[in-house]
Amino acid sequence: MKQVQSNSNILSLLEDKIKQIKKDNEAIYLVGPIKLPVNLNGKTVEFKWYSWLKSENVTENFQQVIDQLSSANLADYQQSSVLVYGDFEYGDEALIRMHSICHTGDIFGSKRCDCGFQLKQSMQMITDHGTGALFYLANHEGRGIGLFSKAMAYILQENGYDTVEANEGLGFPDDSRNYDEAIEVLKALRSKPVTLITNNPKKLKALQVAGAPVSGRTPLWGDVSEYNEKYLQTKVKKSGHMAE
């Protein structure tokens, strides 16, 4: 009896913070908002944080979703999340960033790419602007090839391959990233159009084709060093990035 009561208490605490987004035979369960004070360039900024999980189990009974967590080995698979700032649902103008996870750049601060810089810079741009959202996409490591393959790609790059040649040499397309889940979550959080923070017009186009309500683009550039010069040049020459 005690067990049942404590379970229903847990459900009652969580169910208002779980949103189900149905798509075909699958559902995305979005959990949040959760207060997340963040140290951003020395200042404490309060974001609202959400994480989500896609599942083939489509149910309105969230107790079922909770019951499956402990056996789902979720730590073996990365989940994505989004940091929201300001009045994202109703604010007139909002900035978003679709940030691809980069273990080496975001966590270690690697200078081989510009990801860590872009992550912090886009969080700063969003807070300066007043409202927006940063999507942190966990299945995008190494443009979607995974961390282990990225380590191999880096070895190839140390031997003269550029980013595109290295990924293709390992049997991957240049870019295997997919934005479908993030777009569904974006639509659940806001219906008005947004401006995308990116230097990559292809990303803007890909998101628009996939149905994202993205009306335009604002650039993000910087942190060029001797270590990432070639990487950045390849982005401009081969991947259609704008050098601005």
Ligand SMILES: [Zn+2]
């Ligand atoms: Zn990176």
